[in-house]
Amino acid sequence: MEGKKRLVYVCEGGDCSERGSIELHAELADALHEKDGAGKNRLRKYPCFGGCEHGINVVLFPDKVFYSQVKMADLPEIVEHLTGDGQPLERLTGKVAKDVEQIVWDLLDTGF
């Protein structure tokens, strides 16, 4: 049913939500509703990515892009990438440890 949609996960864990991830999720939802007419993306919340000290964390799957320290100000560029052909925002990647990224990919591979 998901087809080939990209899954966009926003962490709703303790640290990330304290940093405003719930509001960021809502803002992203509005932006995608407005700009993702083709329905390329499906937005979801995620319980915790284990990258708490680098929140807010946003993960794209199956692209396997792990964004950290995401701020509201980053959303326009993120949405542009999600809805167009732009590249991932490199400045937001590579902040969490590799093993943390890997367990997240392993879990997402199982459908979690």
Place this chain on the structure above:
Amino acid sequence: MALLLTRPEGATTESLAEHLAAGGYEALAKARAGSQEELIALVRDSDLRGRGGAGFPVARKWEIGRAALAETKHVVVNGGEHEPGSRKDRFLVAKTPHKVLEGAAICAYATGATSIVLYLIEDMTDAIDAARKAIDEATASGHLAGLSIRVALAPTTYVAGEETAALEVIEGRKPWPRKKPPYPGQAGLYGQPTTVQNVETLAWIPGIVTHGAAWFKPGAMLCTLDDSFARPGIHEVPLGTTLRALVDEIGGGTRGGRPVKALLPALSSAFLPASALDTPMTHEAIRAAGSNLGCGGFSVIEEGACIVERAAQIADFFKASQCGQCPPCRMETATIATVFQRAAAGEPGEYAAQVEKIAAFTKGKGNCSLIEMAAAPALSALRLFPGDFDAHAKTGRCPTA
């Protein structure tokens, strides 16, 4: 006849006079008349293990305390009995505070400590009152001369019972477990060597000193049976008792009268299936059967009851109880809780693989053992009762509802 549980549930607190009439504080005098080494050897012969959950040999802990070089050393009596359902430590302090104090004073002698802190949860008002009164009585009578003894209050937060979280609280900070090493025996309270010992563990000591190691053997532990048993309450259970005898004879069987489906020795232990009921209750045998005795806060699940919902409750508890300090623990407890919420709601999914993966990733990470505690019941539920999960996934609801 009970060796430790000498006071019935409804009894008043044992006074100093009653304690003395029963030979109280003679064990402390006897211990002090010998050497620290002799005392520790006696405790080693008794094979007493810590009753807080980890089962660490008491003599080894005392030897570490004795060998530590420092002017000031401490004993912390850990009454941070935060395990839901367990109330044996509270009972011991509330009913027989002098026995606990005497055990702590003997531990202080063995380790060379001059300071004792009784760490009790702030809502244990009966135990707190009894402890304060007993400290006043025994200090006035001179039985605890040379020792500085005080009560420190723990918050009700689950993780506050972890031994280094206890040290943090006593020092006036929030209950966050410390990174180890150093262990408390090396650098504990205020950076000084500290022997942290569970209440029940210390309560056993006067009897062992008075009557000898053979009196204690094969050993016994206090178990709190919750209301899933027909006869709930605190029971003194000789080690080696089979789990079947624990359930049927001591616990009076299951509350609903149906056969046992699974047994949970503590919330933080793995489920044991009915096929493990002939396992003798020893640390080694329970471990070999795939679980852990913990602090003996037993719960039984009867035939017809659903493991999925029970496992989901436990997972929610650990998610809410982790302290938030270590990201892997946050991630693991949140992941497991979500897995079981989905399973309970009947969403199909690779639940076993998900919990196995996150548990393998987080094992050994974090400052305390809560990570392993959350994984144990979750993994065992999935491994032992896959049918319950399948039934949830097929029908979208609990098959027993």
